[in-house]
Amino acid sequence: MKLTRRQLLESWWVLPVAGTLGTLGYMADYAYRLTFDKRNPGPPHYLPGPDLALVPAAALGSEYAFYEFSYRQGRVVTPCILMRIPIATPTSLNLKGEHFAGFSRVCTHLGCHVNPVLNTKVLDLSFNYPATHPMLGCPCHFSVFDPLQQGKCVIGKALYPLPRVRLAAQDGLLRATGLEPPPPGHP
């Protein structure tokens, strides 16, 4: 069917309306995924690595004390963090009633390095997350990861949890023995 010039002029509004509806639909889908599609950490899938001595457990004398380190697997060196946490999680290390968890510091959104954020007021004001305990926060787009939920992302653009470090201990010395790979297609 051939449209006349007059019919075309009368239909000028179709394109902007379709564009606006498409944009709104995309934004709604994006917001839904960021809010409701956060992935839960499942059973760990560690890739083995060197048995790396980290720090004496006694050096992390208070809850949420942390130690940053680099973990090398072949040619890949990953910045990681070891943190003392107040409760046991399915993948934390229990050492005489004290609990430790380790994570990659590489954000699963675009790969910036997450940092421990110990002040919950900072989490509230800067990350817009009403936390009740310290978290790991990404400075790039403000994703927040919960060490008490095995590194699950609780707010922000990241969907996947932080890869977990496999921990061990010998004679009171904490050690890293493996690390999960990043989620497929992610940094």
Ligand code: FES
């Ligand atoms: S890189 Fe961490 S939230 Fe974007």
